[in-house]
Amino acid sequence: MPRPVLPPSFCSWRALAAVAAVSLLATALVLLGRLDVLAPGRVVPVLVYGVALGVICALAVCVCRALLSRLSVRAAWLGGWLIVVLTTLGISYGVGVVGSVHGVGPGPNGLGLFMLQSVLATGVVTVALFRYLFIRAQWRAEMLAQADARVQALQARIRPHFLFNSLNTIASLIHDxxxxxxxxxxxxxxxxxxxxxxxxxxxxxxxxxxxxxxxxxxxxxxxxxxxxxxxxxxxxxxxxxxxxxxxxxxxxxxxxxxxxxxxxxxxxxxxxxxxxxxxxxxxxxxxxxxxxxxxxxxxxxxxxxxxxxxxxxxxxxxxxxxxxxxxxxxxxxxxxxxxx
Known part of the structure; x- marks a missing residue:
């Protein structure tokens, strides 16, 4: 029986690098549809924002790993997604306000739309990523369960012959x-x-x-x-x-x-x-x-x-x-x- 599949903690550098790569790809795909209305000088900052947002959200899940580990499987995955969404909400608000103060942000009138776009994009990407990770982890758990069963089957095949020889050896040593x-x-x-x-x-x-x-x-x-x-x-x-x-x-x-x-x-x-x-x-x-x-x-x-x-x-x-x-x-x- 495969063990429950919990969400990853994102606490390793490999996991953070993978999140950064996914964030970069997702942000680039979004930008491809907006190049006609986006100023050329803002392409790089938007890419940096997307990658940084993804990494910070992953770190937030890592910080909350102890809490998530105490939840049920379904609640842990949902909790991880909510942590990402709430983190995105806070980061997008802070970036929008600071950017507007320095004249490069969405401004007071566009702050709400900027936050909504960030939350929607991050939420959708996270659902897709979590779905992939869940399927991959489930497959891995099933393969490990099968490997464990094969080990037991192999031992069951070997044990009778080895046990018979060993008991005969022990019996021959008892008196001498x-x-x-x-x-x-x-x-x-x-x-x-x-x-x-x-x-x-x-x-x-x-x-x-x-x-x-x-x-x-x-x-x-x-x-x-x-x-x-x-x-x-x-x-x-x-x-x-x-x-x-x-x-x-x-x-x-x-x-x-x-x-x-x-x-x-x-x-x-x-x-x-x-x-x-x-x-x-x-x-x-x-x-x-x-x-x-x-x-x-x-x-x-x-x-x-x-x-x-x-x-x-x-x-x-x-x-x-x-x-x-x-x-x-x-x-x-x-x-x-x-x-x-």
């Missing part, structure tokens, strides 16, 4: 190594608890890496010397945030399709580094004999879909074969943990 059996049980509980996180809520990279290590530790108990793991993650910052369950499916593919089918096993290599404003994590495993890799394709498609929804073109998951190894290269923006 009770301490290891206890640690394995705790790791299994942590893994299943981590898989229940919401798919669209980022978590610290350290938490994701901890779950990944526990997963590989569980598989190491089962596969023994057939599984070797090489970690090289010192180059990654401690304050990075990532989507949950982006590494474990890649490691599951590496174990299931690269280690399991090989009688002699092999080594999984996990490397992390920073490239500019991005984090790059590469997971490599040996190639196994050709077999059905449908499960691997499902996991890769799911991760790519979630990355696209969360980060757009700034994130990617690329795969490649080089010699006797398979590589999955995950690239995500370096989003810092706000608590650090």
């Amino acid at each position: 190594d009770p301490a290891s059996a206890e640690r394995a049980t705790e790791d299994l509980a942590d893994l299943f608890h981590g898989s229940m996180r919401r798919a669209d809520k980022s978590i610290p990279l350290s938490d994701e890496l901890e779950l990944a290590r526990k997963y590989l530790a569980m598989e190491k108990r089962r596969l023994g010397e057939r599984l070797a793991v090489k970690w090289s993650m010192d180059g990654l910052p401690d304050n990075a945030m990532v989507l949950p369950m982006v590494l474990q499916p890649l490691l599951e593919n590496a174990v299931g399709h690269g280690i399991g089918p090989r009688a002699d096993g092999g080594e999984i290599q996990v490397f992390g580094r920073v490239e500019g404003q991005n984090l790059v994590i590469t997971i490599s495993n040996p190639l196994a004999p050709p077999r059905d890799h449908a499960g691997a394709g499902m996991a890769l498609r799911n991760i790519r879909s979630r990355l696209d929804l969360a980060h757009g073109p700034r994130a990617s998951l690329l795969t490649n074969r080089d010699g006797n190894r398979f590589y999955a290269v995950l690239t995500v923006p370096h989003v810092k943990d706000p608590g650090r």
Whole structure:
């Protein structure tokens, strides 16, 4: 079920830049129909007025974001529109009065018409903008809900097989190594608890890496010397945030399709580094004999879909074969943990 779609707060510089661009375009379209009666020297001031009015209205919505967040969805969108209209009313009155005092405004007789035109234009543009933002946010919420459902479906598909192997491993350790059996049980509980996180809520990279290590530790108990793991993650910052369950499916593919089918096993290599404003994590495993890799394709498609929804073109998951190894290269923006 998609979550309620609330209006944006307009508190980021990207949102303000988008509002400025929309205001400039809307003002320019209005001016095109009035060039025959508008003095050439007033074109630039009107454009500046339109852009400044749009940005100030967006800032007004940003200031009132706490109030709007406490309202119902319908009331929040209507409240945002009313804030824009009232802000336009006040700004247009002030600009009209000050402009008239300096001889460049509408004058006392034209002040009311100037305010009405400003309010009508801003109100109509805001309705169109809010409609677009609502549809876009609703689509995004639906896509996130579908991505979350796909994560749960993928985990439901993987859990029985992984759970069966893990329980067999724990059972084999109970008599010979009770301490290891206890640690394995705790790791299994942590893994299943981590898989229940919401798919669209980022978590610290350290938490994701901890779950990944526990997963590989569980598989190491089962596969023994057939599984070797090489970690090289010192180059990654401690304050990075990532989507949950982006590494474990890649490691599951590496174990299931690269280690399991090989009688002699092999080594999984996990490397992390920073490239500019991005984090790059590469997971490599040996190639196994050709077999059905449908499960691997499902996991890769799911991760790519979630990355696209969360980060757009700034994130990617690329795969490649080089010699006797398979590589999955995950690239995500370096989003810092706000608590650090």
